[in-house]
Amino acid sequence: MSDADGADSNDDGSSGAFGAAIERGEDVPLLTGDGQYTDDISLPGTTHLAIRRSDHAHARLESVDTSAAEAMDGVVAVFTGEDVVESGVPNTIPTAWDLPGLVQPQYRMLATDKVRHEGTAVAAVVAETPHAAHDALERISVEYEPLEHVTDPVEAVERDVPPVHDEAEDNVAFDFELGDSDATDEAFADADRVTSVDLRQPRIIPNAMEPRAALADWEETTEKLRLWMTSQNPHLHRMLLSAGTLGLPENRIQVIAPEVGGGFGSKIYHYPDEAVTAWCSMQLGRPVKWQATRSESYLTDCHGRDHVTTGEIALDDDGTIRGVRVETHAGLGAQLSQFGTATPSYLYATILSGQYAIPAIHCRVVGAFTNTTPVDAYRGAGRAEGIYVIERLVDVGARELEMDPAELRRRNLIQPDEFPFETAAALVYDSGEYERAMDVALEHVDYDELRERQDELREEGRYLGIGVANFVESAGLSPSGLAGDLGAQAGGWESSIVRFDSTGSVTILAGTADQGQGHRTTYAQIAAEELGLSVDDIDVVEGDTDRIPQGMGTYGSRSASVGGGSIARGAREVREKARRIAAHQLETPVDDLEFEDGEFHVTGAPDRSLHIQTIAHEAYLGHDLPEGMDPGLEETNFYDPENFTYPFGTHVAVVEVEPETGEIEIERYVAVDDCGEIINPMIVEGQVHGGIAQGIGAALYEGAAYDDEGHLETRRMDEYAVPHSTQLPEFETDSTVTPSPHNPIGVKGVGESATIAATPTMVSAVVDALEPFDVDHLDMPITPESVWRATEGDR
């Protein structure tokens, strides 16, 4: 057992797979068009579901008349919220994270009393073809009594409006505090300077390229539901379908996530639509398919962010940060999505120390119901918002002190010998060499020279901006006990099976679920390293609750650290069992065996050896095993890490803005990331690239807006800017490696890092360019117009 833990146990048997830029085997079907996404799968007799949605932001549901729709050719059935209630299923979309004093209103699959945001599911049509379902939608007659609506989280709690839910008269779902309020007040009273910033972090629409989809097949004879769906966490979906919406025992539900076309958080959650798909199939005894259109995605996929914040920072004249105080109104949308409460509370407030040793931090978050699409975790969730706040505060602090912003950052960094470091925001950081990564990033751009060039260009009336942002994030939420203490209704562990097949190949069953991250390759590399095999010997299976016993899924940068950690531990257990079989058959003590390139050999006698694949065969023959040993060579592993991991790094952007038009030109973008040990540098770089793209998107282009009617104004792909190829610069990436001391393979995770870093980096760069115009902050998305307006008075 002792060998299965600790960061550095792959001391022997190294295959060189770990750390290599191995091409992804999973690419081939995706490149040929053979990859099967949910909508690519068809079953005989499949019917098609379309969902009638509210076009009101807030209204009482007076009546839903389905008769005309039901009478149409090709329509199989039309269901309303009352039909779901009458069926007797639990019909509850649950929250998965409790907070003290949390108001948890009812959240049904189809609305029965009120619609609370545009896009609320009101009725369901099942028809023989998608066209017939579409046509019938318009024939459903819905009568509403409109109510006054509110879309802004501050207005929701401060203005006198009809509450979104009667249970929360003031629209407050929770009022959350973290940190030491008194100590923070003292620090502020005592510090030389105090400065502040008011900022908004607009709603982001995730925009996974594949819209959500589900195909449900209820088999009456076996009373079993098979559900293909766009899922980041099939086992979690199975649990929520069982306990929350449908009431079927978990062992009567099979959730399959085939190829999944991106997620970024949006495919974590249990939404009404997939539950309705499954429920319709159960009612009709026929396969039912639902494929969201892009506009449905915009209206129903959980949005991210939506924070309105006042941040304050207390500093001494020498640049010492004395304290940080933050007050945020977080829009939760009309309903509580599973992690909608955790994201703006614990995942946000706990990261406000950033990379800095800040003695006093206090944060208050008011979670507000609004008549908008529910908000939940989007890539970087909570940590992105928190790092944005602290990095903006450091920038305004630097302005206040007239100090170089990089220098102010440097002076407050947590030093390598201070780890594990307990912050004033209740986290214990694992390890970090923050200054090293910062130095690498600044050297890349030749920071000092760049500042000189900036001065020179300003003389010419040209405005260069240099943005520097440091980030750290809490990845792989764990251990389960801690998560439970904070309110999580799920564990933080991950599970896998590492199985030698009897002829020597290896099958890994992993509880995470890939949406493009390259798990099949990465996990194979981890196991290959531990077992002394080639990655080609290893197959990885994910995304099927009937094949994979348990799992928590893929989100929060957890797969490599928690999922990969589980696989490494399982592989080590397998290896140790193989070692005992080898010792038995080679008639030598276990301790006399060395493991190299998949082979156990007796120390000093290389000829006396057995290959682990041969041992696998022996293990399944079972003819000649050590006394009392069970046959077979596989291990099931549940890995519950002892702490989060803390990836970190420094990003730098160089921009030039043209005050006359407000246009922003990104000249350079440098990312230095430390995600601990790197399993596959090519994949890590890919994650960084994509993360930067989304971070820049949020800073400059994206942001959902609601109009005065409470309608989503950015409701189509030509009204919401998913950055395209000419809107993004070439990225320059580098890395440092600071292993996580308590992860079995030393990894920290990388999925969200660059998104977290890129947003404050870009904002910092644009605001830096505008320093001559006395601009201290601009809210996102920083459009050319907002730059133009900020500089207008000075021309």
Add this chain to the structure above:
Amino acid sequence: MYTNDFDYYRADSVDDALALLGDHDGAELVAGAHGLLPRMKTGEESPPALVDISQLSGLAAIEETDGSSGDSGGDGVSIGALATHTDIANSEIVRQRATALADAAAELGDPQVRNGGTIGGNLAHGDARSDPPAALLALDGSLVARSAGGERTIDATDLFEGPFETAVSSDEIVTGIRIPTADDAVSGYYKRRNPLSGYAMVGVGVWLRTDGETVQEARVAVTGATTTPTRLPGVEDELEGAAVTEEAITAAAAQAGTTLPDEAFVSDVQASAEYRAHLLTVDTERVLGEVLDVDYSSH
């Protein structure tokens, strides 16, 4: 994603298409479908029938016409309505003789959209965010439209009546575009892309005749920034007779944002009317500088 149902008729000649239009109330023409189909999918339009003219032959040609042939009223370029934006962007004739339209076609949408969309449909559709309208206005082009009653010419200045409203009537088929050309004229189109949609946030087309020293005749038109594509007479008046200098260009461009009423400008999530009006001035200056080859590097 799904349109309402409709009947579909494929025309095999212009006459056939006209007959089909006449026979089916509310029928719309479709060729590249890039204007209509996306709006049908979002439910903004729902015609009961479509008459497909995409297979008509002989309507995609791009040719130089000369005044002596008598049928075109002067030297010019003739472009079949079914020419795609790619065809136009790649046409040496258009590049040389009607540069603004070649620029606009090359800047429109993205490669696939340029391959799929046709010029006739684009102009008849009247999307004020699209690029060709400003070029057509600046080039003083016209559409040739046929109906059962015969053929007529619709001048660009009469074409654009409002958002998605043009002078092309529902019983007419645009068969081609005519653009007059002059040997001493230069033209160009500058596009400031809306980062959300890829349409023009501001698009300015210009056409100028100069003797190298002074501007003798000028036409300037805008798309994207305004609810309806339109000429900018204030700029044109300022330019005509002006010297080809940076100062004169700046003075003329300054008229761009001010000669139109505030309500002429589009305001949306991405950019306000005020900002668009400002950009119109900046971009008019830019495109004039480019077309007249006036050095703005110091600007």
Add this chain to the structure above:
Amino acid sequence: MSEHDISVTVNGEQHELSVEPRTLLVTALRDELGYTGANVGCETGRCGACTVRVNGEAIKSCTRLAVQADGSEIETVEGLGENGDLSALQERFQEHHGLQCGYCTPGMLVTAETFLRENDDPSREEIREAIEGNLCRCTGYQNIVDAIEATADQLGEHR
């Protein structure tokens, strides 16, 4: 309403089928003919995941009616490889990690392949412009540009 009989050639194979007027080309390819490589990512002709080649030109197959494609030669991602092997472009996408979730990839490949036929020595900027009509949310495009550039270099060596 009435259905229309059409005939299309997809990747060299001829198909006869009956479609409703409103059936989009992408829907016919996917649901009627089983070419599920092309994907649907939006409804406004923006994302480009549905890009296929019709008579040699890359178009977005969600912005064309199936009935309009009658008589056309269509090429989809399924037709890019040769004899079961990946094409040079597909190989470079794998080598340069030009895809993550893969949803945009079929359209991206068709666009890029068509582009390289017309421009065999493109600059990176030209490549970025060529794929402007294909949105990718995973990669940030850089590795896609690398892959297309590497393919062009490779084709250049064989010229």
